[in-house]
Amino acid sequence: xxxxxxxxxxxxxxxxxxxxxxxxxxxxxxxxxxxxxxxxxxxxxxxxxxxxxxxxxxxxxxxxxxxxxxxxxxxxxxxxxxxxxxxxxxxxxxxxxxxxxxxxxxxxxxxxxxxxxxxxxxxxxxxxxxxxxxxxxxxxxxxxxxxxxxxxxxxxxxxxxxxxxxxxxxxxxxxxxxxxxxxxxxxxxxxxxxxxxxxxxxxxxxxxxxxxxxxxxxxxxxxxxxxxxxxxxxxxxxxxxxxxxxxxxxxxxxxxxxxxxxxxxxxxxxxxxxxxxxxxxxxxxxxxxxxxxxxxxxxxxxxxxxxxxxxxxxxxxxxxxxxxxxxxxxxxxxxxxxxxxxxx
Numbered sequence: 001x002x003x004x005x006x007x008x009x010x011x012x013x014x015x016x017x018x019x020x021x022x023x024x025x026x027x028x029x030x031x032x033x034x035x036x037x038x039x040x041x042x043x044x045x046x047x048x049x050x051x052x053x054x055x056x057x058x059x060x061x062x063x064x065x066x067x068x069x070x071x072x073x074x075x076x077x078x079x080x081x082x083x084x085x086x087x088x089x090x091x092x093x094x095x096x097x098x099x100x101x102x103x104x105x106x107x108x109x110x111x112x113x114x115x116x117x118x119x120x121x122x123x124x125x126x127x128x129x130x131x132x133x134x135x136x137x138x139x140x141x142x143x144x145x146x147x148x149x150x151x152x153x154x155x156x157x158x159x160x161x162x163x164x165x166x167x168x169x170x171x172x173x174x175x176x177x178x179x180x181x182x183x184x185x186x187x188x189x190x191x192x193x194x195x196x197x198x199x200x201x202x203x204x205x206x207x208x209x210x211x212x213x214x215x216x217x218x219x220x221x222x223x224x225x226x227x228x229x230x231x232x233x234x235x236x237x238x239x240x241x242x243x244x245x246x247x248x249x250x251x252x253x254x255x256x257x258x259x260x261x262x263x264x265x266x267x268x269x270x271x272x273x274x275x276x277x278x279x280x281x282x283x284x285x286x287x288x289x290x291x292x293x294x295x296x297x298x299x300x301x302x303x304x305x306x307x308x309x310x311x312x313x314x315x316x317x318x319x320x321x322x323x324x325x326x327x328x329x330x331x332x333x334x335x336x337x338x339x340x341x342x343x344x
Contacts, residue, residue, distance in 0.1 A: 025233045036222035040215075090184065
């Protein structure tokens with residue numbers, strides 16, 4: 001421990017440069033991870049907020065929810081057998097306010113259930129992001145496909161689907177708008193993939209998210225960037241300590257000659273890695289959490305404490321691996337050989 005501290009004090013510039021690079025990479029990783037989570041919520045918070053269960057759509061829909069259609073007989077049979085199940089439909093559309101300004105929404109309707117908002121005919125409940133557009137409770141909205149008007153009953157917090165605010169409407173109003181008598185999807189809470197229903201394809205919560213257009217590609221791209229940054233940080237540790245070890249071959253030879261164990265030398269590297277990583281991550285966590293609080297409302301950014309802790313542990317593991325791999329050469333160094341090769 002003392003050797004590690006003395007070396008860090010002696011070579012402040014080198015360790016400061018490494019710490020600065022780790023700080024920048026970890027900060028960028030936290031920011032991108034927060035952006036990925038924010039976009040995920042903005043794309044599918046309506047689905048992500050549901051409990052674990054199974055989604056069902058018709059086999060011939062080819063895993064495209066808006067092409068799915070559940071026969072009324074099938075729907076009634078399943079809802080009667082599973083008391084907590086729900087049938088629902090999702091469809092893109094728009095509403096016009098009093099000033100005839102158009103607002104894009106995703107209309108959502110369902111059978112009676114505690115999982116979704118229940119509204120009466122002629123009423124509508126909107127995601128609260130539409131408040132920013134000037135819509136208030138009690139306002140009257142219209143739709144070109146709907147013969148009547150919608151009265152805004154209230155708002156819900158963070159209910160988005162495919163990056164659009166959700167608008168809950170009554171089942172009869174939905175059927176009139178889209179000229180259909182059948183629902184698109186079924187959801188059975190607490191069910192698993194062992195429950196198969198004839199003529200229907202099942203999806204877990206995670207796999208159903210992949211049926212949302214752009215969700216998979218969007219998340220895969222951002223997560224790939226995050227993991228590339230994590231790998232780069234591990235490579236930085238490996239390269240840095242490798243170069244340091246090459247320069248200290250002679251020193252290691254002397255230390256081994258006077259009886260210092262190889263395990264002690266490894267502990268010295270691990271201590272240095274831990275100190276550098278801890279300081280860098282602490283600063284990047286503080287800045288990323290500050291950004292999480294001051295990010296503009298319109299920016300989809302969400303960095304939870306759990307995600308932060310997970311990424312922090314990953315950085316420590318990667319740093320440990322990088323430092324250890326770079327130090328494997330120490331085990332092969334003999335005292336006499338190292339002294340002869342080193343510049344002491």
